[in-house]
Amino acid sequence: MVIGAGYAGLTAATRAGRRDRVTLIAPETRFLHRVRQHETAAGHPEHRPAVDQLLRGRRVTHLRARVTELDLLGRKLMTDSGQAIGYDTLVYALGSRTAWHGIPGAAEHAYPAERAAELRQRLSEAPRPGTLAVVGGGATGIELAAELAEAYPEWQVRLVTADEVGGWFSAAGRAQVLRVLERLGVRLYEHTRVTAVGPDGLHTAQGTVEADVVAWAASMEPHALAAEAGLTVAPDGRAVVDAYLRSVSHPDVYVIGDAAAVTLPRVGTLRMGCATAQPMGRYLGRVLSGRTSAPFTFRYQVQCLSLGRRDGLVQLVHGDDSMRPMVFTGAVGRLVKAGIVRLVVAILR
Known part of the structure; x- marks a missing residue:
């Protein structure tokens, strides 16, 4: 079972x-x-x-x-x-x-990745464009911020994280992430820990980040x-x-x-x-099904991100998930990521 x-x-x-x-x-x-x-x-x-x-x-x-x-x-x-x-x-x-981490108001006022369709409806039906804050500087938050900024250019997109955006990537990988987000007009709030979420936006240790809509992409x-x-x-x-x-x-x-x-x-x-x-x-x-009795083995190979419809990042890694210096960016990175994502469904069978 x-x-x-x-x-x-x-x-x-x-x-x-x-x-x-x-x-x-x-x-x-x-x-x-x-x-x-x-x-x-x-x-x-x-x-x-x-x-x-x-x-x-x-x-x-x-x-x-x-x-x-x-x-x-x-x-x-x-x-x-x-x-x-x-x-x-x-x-x-x-x-x-998606974890709320005990942040007051987060579950009531923010859209987690599991409610992506509701977030789309909220943005599409808004009477006027406003400010959208994405909380979380990990892979989910980066992909979400880039995709939304490209799809809804009239909205002001903010990416808020307690750490650095893409800080785990190699220098070249992080530089690619920052370059694309800047091109898409995403404003970064790094080292900014959210303490509460309200109807007016985010409350942080560094002050208020106003937002009409909050997307939650924490761990x-x-x-x-x-x-x-x-x-x-x-x-x-x-x-x-x-x-x-x-x-x-x-x-x-x-x-x-x-x-x-x-x-x-x-x-x-x-x-x-x-x-x-x-x-x-x-x-x-x-x-x-009785086809193996060996222990489980695994080695990492790459980490990848889609950065909107036209850009992406493929970061080569060592078997322990530590960064190699080499990355693939732009259309190549986007196509590789898209291919991997399509392969995921095929593997399910």
């Missing part, structure tokens, strides 16, 4: 379902292609294939429900419809969600169900797993994707994202 239909869960289910019967429990009818949510917010066509279409030809039964409770001792789970369902093997792949956090069920979790809430992606406290439970704290030799603890989630799903699909 697989719970969660994100990058990791779907990939594991489709591969294991080639030979074995699999039950996939997830409320979604369409795949949430999270790495393209900035495009949705900007009004571009959504790329969300139907879950059942992705499962076609596999021995997978999709139960549209939300898991609310896990009974690890009794090997069963509860859903929001009140069903109690037993399992033989459990794959926990509930993934992550991600795992769902709390793993900790609530009794799985051993890391300080960030992800379930700690062994070399075979089994829970260290409950070896009969596999945990993959953003829900798993995976630490590998010479690589470190893997970051959240589809770049790590899908390889876990592919590996576990082979394990469940």
